[in-house]
Amino acid sequence: MKIKETSEFSLIHSLTKKIRAAGSGSVLVGIGDDAAAFRMGNGKNLLITCDMLVEGRHFLRDKITPRQLGCKALAVSLSDIAAMGGVPRFAVVSAGWTPELEVEYAQEVYRGMGELADEFQVSIIGGDTVSAPQVILDVAVIGEMDGAPVTRAGAKPGDAIAVTGSLGASAAGLALLREEEAAANLSEKARQALLRAHLEPYPRVKEAGMLLKYGPPSAMIDISDGLAGDLYHICESSGVGALLEVSRLPVSESVKQAAATLGSSFLDWVLYGGEDYELLMTIPPGCVAGVKKAVEMLGTNLSVIGKVLHKREGIKILSKKGAAFELEPRGFDHFAAFK
């Protein structure tokens, strides 16, 4: 079977099934969550995650500035650490550069990465620099936390499903990059906001700190595959069902305007678009008010968008008119998207 005939998740499973069994005693979370976690023996737990961006697959050099690219390459890994409830501390960067590239381009990538690292007090402490046929960035981030990592596996029936910020803006931004002519009909302000959401995702690290302090959530994931796909990851890991309510999904006016302008469905972007890098979580009912208040002290909305059901009840979405549908289990398959 060829790589293109498999899915990202079944490939990962087939590659790592033997490794999963081997995990050592100090490993708290192995392959298959947003980040791995291991015990340090002093009450602290460390987290580690890595994300690779390949030119032509994850970005086009003429659509993203090098500063934005550096920023995004780090942001996606910071987001994974946040999704476990951790505080990012250190990063190492493997970079592949094409021989014909201007050195200034690489410097701008590092400038973008350095700015975001400074903002979150993350130290870039090492890496590797190689020659490659296209630009490649792989950032590994180490985070730490005192308590237990928040995995995808703790959701319980009755928990509220909540999400930070708003959804669909990154997918809208990607659509605008692909259809530049149509995009010209959109207000400049909306266009800028959506492009920024796609090109400069902002990891919810501070929000994760508040969530841990005033929660913690029973399960959490960052939205990289789209709300539907990532909700499925939580439901599968936790052995639960879920009900989402369309009327409660946080969607900005800019996203709605862009969908209208491009003749697209904003709900499609929200559910299946991916790369929002918002935190999707489940919260025990008694904690919802406190958690919401804490996150909103940071100026970030926290929206309750549904609730966790028993597994036998399935994974559903309630339309604005009150009809319940099975939620399609597809997510944005980063792997399939470029086959």
Next chain:
Amino acid sequence: MKIKETSEFSLIHSLTKKIRAAGSGSVLVGIGDDAAAFRMGNGKNLLITCDMLVEGRHFLRDKITPRQLGCKALAVSLSDIAAMGGVPRFAVVSAGWTPELEVEYAQEVYRGMGELADEFQVSIIGGDTVSAPQVILDVAVIGEMDGAPVTRAGAKPGDAIAVTGSLGASAAGLALLREEEAAANLSEKARQALLRAHLEPYPRVKEAGMLLKYGPPSAMIDISDGLAGDLYHICESSGVGALLEVSRLPVSESVKQAAATLGSSFLDWVLYGGEDYELLMTIPPGCVAGVKKAVEMLGTNLSVIGKVLHKREGIKILSKKGAAFELEPRGFDHFAAFK
């Protein structure tokens, strides 16, 4: 200036000079050594390193089996941890696969990686899997150690310069891959040994453990750029000079045979070939005998090949006939090699 007009080391310097200044308080070793190190606060120090291998740049798919590739991708990072004196514990793997690749290829890569990981009790705990135009493997390894990491910066005049194993075999293996016809004149045993040295480097993790216990060395590095280049790294970081003796360099009969067969200079391979992944170290004079005995208990030779001089004395090599030459400061520039 274009990437191809710079060197690996000046590029790294220009990208990271701002980052170097920013290092946080718990960072013990930042960018510029074999691995970075930071304090965990419980007396333990953690190490992290990453190495990226890109098809067509670092390997050719028809010259290395996928099992060997997986093994090598992990080995080079384990070697970096060993070079700091650490014990490797965890790894995360970012992998790029081409859509047309057979899934079995990727599985074999993971099998090779898994076998080496098991041998050194390293847990592969996470990673990223993406689609790419060629096979890409980036492995980040976390190691730990109780004491201070052994950097490149501690060599003192009077210290002995020593190296594990033997040198030049990987470069000889690479030459054999490039000149298959000439290689046919070599004995099968020698050919196999040299190819294995290049395709399946074995990290000196156990030796590093002994070195720390019975030493520690005053400075250490793993030989990835060639003896000359890596000795220069130690001399520059430590502010010292050095004298190597050709007659004391450990070179196997297979390497000498291959050089004779291919009409190459084995000394060139030893000094400038790279990818030996042996440990090059400096040892205070009083410790040499004990360290040598300890390492040799593992069945690995430790050869004293020269001594550390004052900086003003330069970096020299003594020929078999007793003439001293300035050692050329070039190393195997992985970056320039494929321009």
